[in-house]
Amino acid sequence: MDSSKVKLAMAPIGWTNDDMPDLGGENTFEQCISEMALAGYRGSEVGNKYPKGPAVLKEYLDIRGLTICNQWFSSFLVSQTLQTVEKAFRKQLSFLKNVGADVIGPSEQTRSCQGQKVSVFSNKAVFSREEFKKLTSGMDHLGKIASDEGLKLAFHHHMGTGVQTVEETERFLNDTNPDYVYLLFDSGHFAFSEEDPVAALKKFISRIGHVHLKDLRNSVYEEIKKKDMSFLDAVRAGVFTIPGDGDIDFPSIFKILDDAGYKGWMVVEAEQDPAKANPFKYALMAREYIRNKTGV
Numbered sequence: 644m645d646s647s648k649v650k651l652a653m654a655p656i657g658w659t660n661d662d663m664p665d666l667g668g669e670n671t672f673e674q675c676i677s678e679m680a681l682a683g684y685r686g687s688e689v690g691n692k693y694p695k696g697p698a699v700l701k702e703y704l705d706i707r708g709l710t711i712c713n714q715w716f717s718s719f720l721v722s723q724t725l726q727t728v729e730k731a732f733r734k735q736l737s738f739l740k741n742v743g744a745d746v747i748g749p750s751e752q753t754r755s756c757q758g759q760k761v762s763v764f765s766n767k768a769v770f771s772r773e774e775f776k777k778l779t780s781g782m783d784h785l786g787k788i789a790s791d792e793g794l795k796l797a798f799h800h801h802m803g804t805g806v807q808t809v810e811e812t813e814r815f816l817n818d819t820n821p822d823y824v825y826l827l828f829d830s831g832h833f834a835f836s837e838e839d840p841v842a843a844l845k846k847f848i849s850r851i852g853h854v855h856l857k858d859l860r861n862s863v864y865e866e867i868k869k870k871d872m873s874f875l876d877a878v879r880a881g882v883f884t885i886p887g888d889g890d891i892d893f894p895s896i897f898k899i900l901d902d903a904g905y906k907g908w909m910v911v912e913a914e915q916d917p918a919k920a921n922p923f924k925y926a927l928m929a930r931e932y933i934r935n936k937t938g939v
Contacts (some may be wrong), residue, residue, distance in 0.1 A: 644901050644937040651930070651939055652686030652712045653679045654855075654912035657885075657922040661691045662758050663875055667917040673703070675922070680707035680925040683934075684756050686808040686908060689714040697741035704742070712908040713746035713827075713853055714739055715799065721753035721774045721780035732785050736792055746908065747789055748827045750806075751778055756874070757803035761868045763874040768805040778805070779818040786823030797827035797852035802835050802874050809846070811839045816850050825852025830891050831883050831913070834859040841895045848903045855912045856888030856896075856933070885913045885925050887932035897937050909939070 656764040658675040659667035679687055687709050694700040701721055705709060716735050732749075739747055754768035770778065786796040798819075800812045816826060826849050833840040844851070860882060867877040886893045898908075911929045934939060 644897065644939045646939045648904075648906040649900070649937070649939050650712070650935060651683075651909050652910040653682070653684040654688045654910055654930075655679075655690030655693070656891070656912060656914045657920070657925060658917060659690055660878070660914055663879070664691075665920070666879070670917060670922065673722055676703060676707055676709060678923040678926060680709055682923065683930045684709070684911075684926070686710050686712040686910070688712060688910060688912070689909055695738075697738055699743050711739065711742045711744040712910065713744060713748050713797070716747055716749040717752045718749040718782070718785070719753050720751060720778050720830055721770060721805070725781050728781065728784065728786070733788065736789060736794060736829050739847050740792055740795060744794065746795050746797050746854060748797050748799045749782065749785065750801045753805065755801070756922060757801060757805045758875065760873050760875065762871045763803050763877065764868065764871055767807055769802050770805040774805070775814070775818070779815060780853060782824050783820045786820065790823050795825055795852045796823060797825045799827040800829065800832060802832050807832070807836050807928065808831065809836075809843050812843070812847065821850060825854040826850045827855060829855040830893070830896060831855070831856060831857025831859050834891055835864065835877075841892050841899070844896055844899050848905075850905075851900075851905060851907075853907060854900065854905070854909045856886045856893070856909055856929075857911075857913050858884045858886050858891050858893070860884055860888075861890040865907065877938075879916060881915060881919065883913050883915060884920070885911055885929035885932070887936075888925075888928065894934075896935055901937070909933070928938075
């Protein structure tokens, strides 16, 4: 891969989990970004412990040679008015623009079960035709706003939501404007959804605007499925890990991205319990693996 076109970032979720604050609650923001930089990453996504002021955050990052590449945005286009969602979206967009980011990553959270203590296998959101239309037209609207501000909207398909499967993702992309709405490809979420992430990437490659590199441990997955666990409990059980430490075919993923001339960020994002998986150690392991496989 061409390192002038593809940049590598790390998500802070390996140090502190925003959905389960007790996981890594002892790890500070400063430790997190210092270890990211020390491990050889160029960027970061935004965690709950990060300073809320753009100037303050940027100062911390600049001296470590890091930049913010993207931030999760919880959209509720199906259940709230477009005006309400747009107001929150513009506020986050302004923050991201001021810290030098080029991507914003919405995920539709209406009736999402990802943060609830219920089975992620039987309680995912399902949208009606009217609700899906509301989602796609609203996302086109937000995508145009992001584009006008010089950022790219990359929609995050996610476990427990109304856009989780390959079929739902394809429908979403077919019904949105490719000029304004891109896909945040997440290898781990497609694998968790029992889809082939390599085949999914091949299918959607022309719309990829951001990449999350997350591996899945098949042996753990079989156990959590057998026990019909929630998404959060699956994370605690160690279903996810860094690229190269699980069972996803990352060499094929890297080849598809390279062959397509992908330009943008690849983000190592593997939510684990830091008490069981030392964040710095795993950051180094992932960095070495990706360097060996891609040259980036």
